[in-house]
Amino acid sequence: MQYTLIALVENKPGVLNRVASLFRRRNFNIESLNVGRTERDDISRMTIVMNSEETDARKVEVNLYKLVNVIDVQDVTNQPAVLRDLALIKVKAVPEQRAEIANLVAIFRARIVDVAPDSVIVEITGTEDKIEGLIELLRPIGILEMVRSGQVAMMRGSNNGVRHAPGANGHHSEEELTVGY
Amino acid sequence: MRKTGADILWECMLREGVEVVFGYPGGANMPIYDAMLNYPVHHVLVRHEQGAAHMADGYARASGKVGVAMATSGPGATNLVTGIATAMMDSSPIVCVTGQVAAHLVGGDAFQETDVTGITLPITKHNYLVTHSEEVAQVVREAFYIARSGRPGPVLIDICKNAQIEQAEFEYPESISLPGYRPPSHAPQADLQRAARLIAQAERPLILAGHGVLMSGAMEELSTFAIKTHTPIASTLLGLGSFPASHPLSLGMMGMHGEAYCNLAIQNADLLLAFGMRFDDRVTGNLRTYAPYARKIHVEIDPSEVHKNVHVDVPLVGDLKTVLRDLVPLVDEYDHESWLAQIASWRSESEQRDILAWPEDGKLYVAHVLRDLWQATQGAAIITTDVGQHQMWAAQYYLQERSHRFITSGGAGTMGFGLPSAIGTWFAHPDQEIWTIVGDGGFQMTQAELSTAVQEGANIKIALMNNNFLGMVRQWQEFFFEKRYSAVELRNPDFVKIADAHGIPARRVETPDEVLPAIEFARQTPGPVLVEFRVEKEEAVYPMVPTGADLDAMIRRPVRQQLAVETVRR
Numbered sequence: 001m002q003y004t005l006i007a008l009v010e011n012k013p014g015v016l017n018r019v020a021s022l023f024r025r026r027n028f029n030i031e032s033l034n035v036g037r038t039e040r041d042d043i044s045r046m047t048i049v050m051n052s053e054e055t056d057a058r059k060v061e062v063n064l065y066k067l068v069n070v071i072d073v074q075d076v077t078n079q080p081a082v083l084r085d086l087a088l089i090k091v092k093a094v095p096e097q098r099a100e101i102a103n104l105v106a107i108f109r110a111r112i113v114d115v116a117p118d119s120v121i122v123e124i125t126g127t128e129d130k131i132e133g134l135i136e137l138l139r140p141i142g143i144l145e146m147v148r149s150g151q152v153a154m155m156r157g158s159n160n161g162v163r164h165a166p167g168a169n170g171h172h173s174e175e176e177l178t179v180g181y
Numbered sequence: 182m183r184k185t186g187a188d189i190l191w192e193c194m195l196r197e198g199v200e201v202v203f204g205y206p207g208g209a210n211m212p213i214y215d216a217m218l219n220y221p222v223h224h225v226l227v228r229h230e231q232g233a234a235h236m237a238d239g240y241a242r243a244s245g246k247v248g249v250a251m252a253t254s255g256p257g258a259t260n261l262v263t264g265i266a267t268a269m270m271d272s273s274p275i276v277c278v279t280g281q282v283a284a285h286l287v288g289g290d291a292f293q294e295t296d297v298t299g300i301t302l303p304i305t306k307h308n309y310l311v312t313h314s315e316e317v318a319q320v321v322r323e324a325f326y327i328a329r330s331g332r333p334g335p336v337l338i339d340i341c342k343n344a345q346i347e348q349a350e351f352e353y354p355e356s357i358s359l360p361g362y363r364p365p366s367h368a369p370q371a372d373l374q375r376a377a378r379l380i381a382q383a384e385r386p387l388i389l390a391g392h393g394v395l396m397s398g399a400m401e402e403l404s405t406f407a408i409k410t411h412t413p414i415a416s417t418l419l420g421l422g423s424f425p426a427s428h429p430l431s432l433g434m435m436g437m438h439g440e441a442y443c444n445l446a447i448q449n450a451d452l453l454l455a456f457g458m459r460f461d462d463r464v465t466g467n468l469r470t471y472a473p474y475a476r477k478i479h480v481e482i483d484p485s486e487v488h489k490n491v492h493v494d495v496p497l498v499g500d501l502k503t504v505l506r507d508l509v510p511l512v513d514e515y516d517h518e519s520w521l522a523q524i525a526s527w528r529s530e531s532e533q534r535d536i537l538a539w540p541e542d543g544k545l546y547v548a549h550v551l552r553d554l555w556q557a558t559q560g561a562a563i564i565t566t567d568v569g570q571h572q573m574w575a576a577q578y579y580l581q582e583r584s585h586r587f588i589t590s591g592g593a594g595t596m597g598f599g600l601p602s603a604i605g606t607w608f609a610h611p612d613q614e615i616w617t618i619v620g621d622g623g624f625q626m627t628q629a630e631l632s633t634a635v636q637e638g639a640n641i642k643i644a645l646m647n648n649n650f651l652g653m654v655r656q657w658q659e660f661f662f663e664k665r666y667s668a669v670e671l672r673n674p675d676f677v678k679i680a681d682a683h684g685i686p687a688r689r690v691e692t693p694d695e696v697l698p699a700i701e702f703a704r705q706t707p708g709p710v711l712v713e714f715r716v717e718k719e720e721a722v723y724p725m726v727p728t729g730a731d732l733d734a735m736i737r738r739p740v741r742q743q744l745a746v747e748t749v750r751r
Binding site for chain 2: 067165
């Protein structure tokens with residue numbers, strides 16, 4: 001089944017490499033990995049999607065948690081979360097096909113963001129299912145090129161995702177985050 | 182005050198309590214070596230950087246402090262790699278400081294440039310590339326803290342040459358901020374209660390004591406718990422010494438070359454209490470048939486070890502010492518006399534098969550030599566070993582009464598570990614008797630460190646078990662490859678002459694009656710001494726669980742001289 005994890009990491013050089021190296025080292029197969037900035041300059045946010053057994057998802061979680069630069073890991077799978085993926089799809093389109101594409105795009109609440117003499121670029125944001133749906137309909141027309149951002153996720157309201165890693169939840173007070181010994 | 186990065190490095194390391202470093206200078210760390218002359222720190226010049234890492238590792242395991250190894254960039258740093266991986270697998274706290282080419286050259290394939298942080302990423306607990314002198318103080322402080330806290334491990338600091346030379350304002354950081362690094366200490370109360378209930382229900386409980394007992398310093402707590410709950414203790418290779426071998430509750434070593442009665446106890450137990458161990462394949466054998474009747478409680482500081490190899494019923498994630506302190510008040514006193522009697526009957530059967538029960542036949546067996554050494558030293562020497570047959574015999578026959586006195590490469594199984602780790606151990610305990618037990622194969626991998634031992638006057642005794650074979654590989658070829666010996670025979674140099682060339686007193690022992698006098702000679706002669714034992718060439722370590730076999734499907738030592746290989750079933 002598909003698992004979605006959120007990891008907050010320190011915004012430092014090499015952290016992405018540490019995470020990627022972990023996936024390789026422990027033989028974890030990742031569906032998508034999105035990295036981006038957050039509301040804080042010193043923290044980056046990763047959204048990791050994987051198709052795996054639950055045991056493997058847990059292993060990814062505890063191993064991520066073990067990295068010194070990883071601050072928090074939450075599992076948002078089956079949680080009240082907003083999940084979004086973005087795709088840019090370049091579709092072969094001679095002028096007489098544009099109307100058909102525009103119709104499909106409207107139904108999916110996507111947008112045409114570029115028009116060239118023989119192609120258009122469609123931008124769509126949404127859940128993976130919705131994007132897959134549009135892709136299936138555009139494929140017969142002719143997809144020339146496609147790029148997807150990978151899924152990003154955010155919990156609704158004041159909810160947090162689930163922290164499965166033993167020791168990740170409730171073992172530490174805030175002041176322990178700064179270590180003075 | 183403004184100081185160079187190299188000075189800041191030493192200032193910070195002194196504040197971490199560093200008194201000795203093991204290393205090798207080169208182009209990219211010369212400013213560090215120049216600054217070193219101004220600080221009260223003893224530098225041990227090794228003959229190969231692998232030796233430096235093993236010495237730092239041995240020093241760390243023997244002292245409980247962080248060991249420090251230094252190397253230059255490129256090949257200097259890559260030579261550390263085996264030693265770093267060894268420390269990683271055995272959770273040994275070392276800090277490696279490597280020189281790197283100047284920051285503006287990094288990535289340009291400069292002379293002696295290697296991507297050292299990239300290479301060591303999977304074999305360090307954490308690593309740093311320092312490009313500016315302003316970062317040095319903070320990084321050194323963090324590195325030592327990370328190395329020794331939580332589940333300890335190696336940390337590498339790669340310092341660019343410009344960061345060593347350039348000046349920065351030096352102010353020692355009083356605290357550090359590591360928002361993503363929170364080693365657990367207490368286990369949740371609810372989990373402790375669940376564990377206590379399982380312990381109360383158990384009729385055949387067994388403690389599996391691992392390296393974590395020693396790393397956490399939980400020997401007292403382990404003893405208190407075991408005695409209160411009347412629970413026998415089996416030990417991993419690295420857990421030896423966590424509980425006195427002579428105690429009636431002690432079962433000795435488990436696993437591939439563990440005691441047969443110990444493995445039988447695991448397979449028949451109804452509760453396993455895994456304390457600071459990680460269910461390595463050398464300990465479990467076939468995971469599908471491992472401890473089939475046992476509930477499992479796993480006390481472990483590293484959450485990624487929980488459920489990794491063996492699914493457990495109650496994980497207690499925390500520091501072992503703390504968890505045991507929390508757990509002891511929750512358990513009652515129990516009586517497991519019939520379970521202990523069952524184990525004792527298995528044990529007496531094992532003792533009849535034991536090579537120690539063999540009559541004197543004029544041949545030199547490693548097991549006999551080691552038992553003689555154990556008796557001559559009253560079991561009080563600190564032992565380091567190399568890797569192979571002699572290592573297993575050392576674990577079986579040099580019984581450990583006290584903690585932190587058996588230093589060996591467990592997880593990585595690194596040949597060449599014995600001699601350098603003994604030198605490192607000597608710097609931790611210069612007043613104690615130290616023996617390194619090595620085979621003729623592994624010894625030659627780091628034999629160059631004999632010069633280091635002489636240069637430092639290290640008072641270490643080398644017991645070299647020479648069978649002119651890579652003995653463990655030979656044993657596998659005998660058992661599992663129809664005795665087709667492939668690349669295991671060693672035509673060795675004259676080790677006594679090698680020692681002599683280093684100015685090291687040496688003796689060769691070929692018969693049993695020469696053993697004790699040679700041991701006494703070594704003990705009475707100050708400084709490094711080598712004793713070469715010309716032992717039986719084709720002796721095997723028993724019992725043996727073949728790789729992937731059920732833990733109780735052991736190849737047993739044939740009774741007396743019978744040659745039948747048989748299997749014991751419960």
